[in-house]
Amino acid sequence: MQSTSDLRTLAGKVGFDPAYLEAFEAKMFIQGPKTAQRLINFFVLLLLATVIATFGVLSDSTATVIGAMIVAPLMGPIMGTAAAIVMGSAQRALSALALVAAGVVATILLSWLLAWAIPDVIISLTYNSQITSRIAPGLMALVTALASGAAGAYITLREEIADSMGGVAIAISLVPPLCVVGIALSLGNWEAAGGAMLLFLTNFLAILLAGGVVFLLSGLGRLAISDDLVRTRRNAFIVVIVATLLVAVPLSVTSLEAVVGALENREAIDDTETWLGDASYSVVNVAVRDEQVIVTVEGDGELRPLRVLANQLAQTLNRPVWVNLRVVPSQVEASNPSAP
Numbered sequence: 260m261q262s263t264s265d266l267r268t269l270a271g272k273v274g275f276d277p278a279y280l281e282a283f284e285a286k287m288f289i290q291g292p293k294t295a296q297r298l299i300n301f302f303v304l305l306l307l308a309t310v311i312a313t314f315g316v317l318s319d320s321t322a323t324v325i326g327a328m329i330v331a332p333l334m335g336p337i338m339g340t341a342a343a344i345v346m347g348s349a350q351r352a353l354s355a356l357a358l359v360a361a362g363v364v365a366t367i368l369l370s371w372l373l374a375w376a377i378p379d380v381i382i383s384l385t386y387n388s389q390i391t392s393r394i395a396p397g398l399m400a401l402v403t404a405l406a407s408g409a410a411g412a413y414i415t416l417r418e419e420i421a422d423s424m425g426g427v428a429i430a431i432s433l434v435p436p437l438c439v440v441g442i443a444l445s446l447g448n449w450e451a452a453g454g455a456m457l458l459f460l461t462n463f464l465a466i467l468l469a470g471g472v473v474f475l476l477s478g479l480g481r482l483a484i485s486d487d488l489v490r491t492r493r494n495a496f497i498v499v500i501v502a503t504l505l506v507a508v509p510l511s512v513t514s515l516e517a518v519v520g521a522l523e524n525r526e527a528i529d530d531t532e533t534w535l536g537d538a539s540y541s542v543v544n545v546a547v548r549d550e551q552v553i554v555t556v557e558g559d560g561e562l563r564p565l566r567v568l569a570n571q572l573a574q575t576l577n578r579p580v581w582v583n584l585r586v587v588p589s590q591v592e593a594s595n596p597s598a599p
Contacts, residue, residue, distance in 0.1 A: 279416075287339040287415070288351050289358065298358075304332045305362050305434070306369060312438045313370045316389040317382060324389055324435050331434040333362050334427070337463060338415055341408075341470035344495040345480050347488025352495065359463070366434055370441025382442065384451050393432070393439045394454035396461055397514035401507060404465030407431035412470035416477055431462050457509060464503045471496065523547045526575050531556070534568040543587060552580050557587040 289297045308331035315323030336358040343351035374382065384390055407430040414427060436459040443452035474480065480492065527545045531554055535542070540558030552572055556562075569582045 283342075283416070287335075287342045288355065289336070289339075290351075290354075301332050301335070301358070301362070302365065304330055305365065308332075308434050309366045309369045309438060310373065312435045313373045313442065316387070316435060316438050316442065317374065317377060319387045319389050321389070325429055327434055328429045328432060331428065333359065333366075333433045334411060334431070334466065336362070337433075337466045338411060338470055341412065341467045342415075342474055342479065344467070344492055344499070345471050345474040347490075347492045349491050349495075363437060363459070366437040367441045367444070370438040371445050372441075374442040374445035379446060382446060384443065384446065384448055389435070390439055390442065390451070393436050393458050394443070394451045395513050395517075396454065396458040396510060397517060398507065398510045399514070400458060401461050401465060401503075401510055404431050404462045405469040407462075408466035408469035409473050411466065412473035413477075415470075416474070416479070431466065433459065433462055436462070457506065461506050461510065464499060464506055467499045468503050471499065520547065523576060527552055527554075527572055530571045530575055531568065534563060534571065536563070538562060540586075547576065547580075550578065550580050551583060552576075553583045553585065555585040555587065557589050559588055562586075 285291070289301070308327045311330060312324055312327030315321075315327055336355040339355040340352050340359065343349075343355055384394070407427050411427040411431070436455045439455035440452045440459070443449075443455060524545060524547050527547050528542055531542050531545050535556065538558065539560050540556045540562065543555040543557050544553075545555070546553045552569075554568070565582055565584055568584075569580065572580050572582065
C-alpha cells in the first residue's frame with residue numbers, strides 16, 4: 260500500500276501546487292504596475308488576430324484562420340474569469356469579464372468594418388466553408404468546447420506544459436465566430452450572425468464551466484476560505500450552469516434538424532435510385548429542402564415520368580413535395596491509341 264506521504268506527493272503532482280500561486284495569479288489576472296502595458300498587448304494582438312481571421316474567413320482559408328486562433332489572446336481573460344470564480348473573487352471575475360466583453364465588441368466591430376469594405380459579390384454565406392461551419396452549431400460543438408476548456412484549465416495550472424496551449428486555442432474557436440458575426444452583420448443577415456454568436460457563447464460558457472470544474476478539482480478552490488467567497492463561487496457556478504443548459508437547447512434543435520435532414524436525404528436518394536431502375540442514369544445529388552427536392556442525375560436515354568418519383572417522395576417524406584429534376588447529359592467516347 261502507498262504511504263500517506265506518497266499519496267500527498269501524487270496529489271501535489273495532479274492538483275494545484277500552492278507554491279505556484281503567485282505566478283499563476285500574475286499570469287491569469289491583468290493587475291499590478293504593468294496593467295496598462297498588458298492591456299495594450301491584449302488589444303493589439305486581438306485586433307491583429309481579427310484582421311487575420313476576417314480575411315482568412317473571407318478567403319475560405321483554413322490555414323489563415325488557424326493562425327488567427329493561435330494569435331488571439333481572448334482565451335486568457337475567459338480562463339481568468341473561471342479561475343476568479345473558483346477562488347471566489349468577484350472583483351477579479353468582473354474585471355476579466357469586462358475585458359472579454361470589450362474584446363468581443365472590438366472584434367465584431369472591426370470585422371464588420373473590414374467586411375463592409377469588401378464587395379458583397381465575393382462574400383458567400385452559402386458556399387464559404389469557413390462561414391457555413393460556424394453559423395449552425397450543434398451539440399458536438401458544446402462537447403468539443405467542454406473538453407477543450409478542461410484541457411486549457413489543466414495546462415494553465417502547469418507551467419511545464421504551457422506550450423500545449425496553442426493546440427487548445429485551435430480546438431476552441433473564439434475569434435473566428437465573432438468575425439463571422441461581423442461579416443454577417445455587414446450583409447444584414449441577422450440569422451447567420453445569431454448562429455455564429457451562439458457558437459461563441461457555447462465556447463465561452465464551456466471554458467467557464469469545464470475550466471472552473473478543473474480548477475475546483477485541482478484544489479484551487481481552497482483559496483476561497485470565507486463563507487462570502489464560497490457563496491460567490493456557488494452563485495457564479497449556478498449562473499454558468501443555467502446559461503450552458505439554455506445554450507444547449509438551440510444546439511440540440513440544430514443537431515436534431517441535421518440528423519432528420521440527413522435521414523431524409525438518404526431516403527430520397529434511395530427513392531431516386533429505385534425510380535431510375537435499369538435506366539442508364541446515376542444519381543449525382545439529391546437535396547431535400549422543406550417542400551422542394553432537387554434531384555440531379557447523370558446519363559442519357561429515356562426516364563420514367565417525373566410524377567412517379569414525386570409521388571414516391573411525398574409518401575416517403577410524409578408531406579407534399581415538388582421535384583426539381585436536373586439532368587446532366589453524359590457522353591462516352593473511346594480514344595484510339597494509334598490515332599496521330
